[in-house]
Amino acid sequence: MYKLVNAGPSPYGRKVAVALHEKGLPFETIYDLPWAEATETRRHSPLEQLPILLRDNGEAIYDSSFILDWLEWFHPETALLPGPLEDRVQARRLQVLGERLMEVAQAMIFEHHRPAPAQAVIERQERKLNSGLAAAEELVANSVIEGDRPHLGEIALATTVLAWEFVIEQGMIPKLPALVWSSRFSNIAKLVRRLECRESFERSRPKPMTVDFDTELK
Structure with missing residues (x-):
């Protein structure tokens, strides 16, 4: 059995x-x-980053994007990427947006918590978030990818924007306008609300955690 x-x-x-x-x-x-x-x-990742997938033989697979690729390679019987090349490219493009949007959001959140936040940095991250969400909205609106399961692009986008909702609801971060997405991007909202009903999303709901920003920013 794997350990995550x-x-x-x-x-x-x-x-x-x-x-x-x-x-x-x-x-x-x-x-x-x-x-x-x-x-x-620290024991399992030289980068000291989560998540890490541990195999029964003790091998550690790290970096979330690589873990997803690894799972596709070693468990291809239930594919989470479409077969046709053009569809796969579209799914990967959405995956990149979902993953990078989270990184941009983290940079903006950390900047807000600095003793003297740089407004120019915050504005640049906000611009990236808005343009990235707009690009994802267009991809979702024009998607013709068929399948019974969500593909990796949809999973990456949904888990990112749902994480923003969760940390705001939990009071872990302030309600920053750039992270309030559902009322502005209706196609993303429709996709995400549909995915939330799936067992895979129900069973992986996020849990609260104390975040020490002072330690993180040292």
Whole structure:
């Protein structure tokens, strides 16, 4: 059985958990605090980043994007990427947007928590978020990819924007306007609300976690 080292609210770990559920692969989740002194993360990832997928033989697979690729390679019987090349390209494009949007959001959130936030940096990240969401909205609106399961692009986008909702609801971050997406991007909202009803999303709901921004920003 696989073990997934994850952080409670992490969209990176959640997208791997969703993929594991969609593929019908049993796994155990180990919740970790990657910035603590002695952690599972440090033991298994030279980058000290989550998530990490542990195999029974002790091999550690790290970086969420690579883990998703690895699962496609070693468990291709339940594919989470479409077969036709053009459809696969579109799915990958949406996956890139979903993953990079989370990175941009993190950069903006961290900048807000600095003692003297740089407004120019915040505005640049907000611009990236708005343009990235607009691009994702267009891709979702024009998608003709068929399939009974969500593809990796849809999973990446959904887990990212749902993570924003969760951390705002939990009071982990302020309600930053750039992260309030559902009323502005109706096609993304329709996709995400549909995916939320799937068992894979129900079983991988995020969990609260104390985030020490002072430690993270050192």
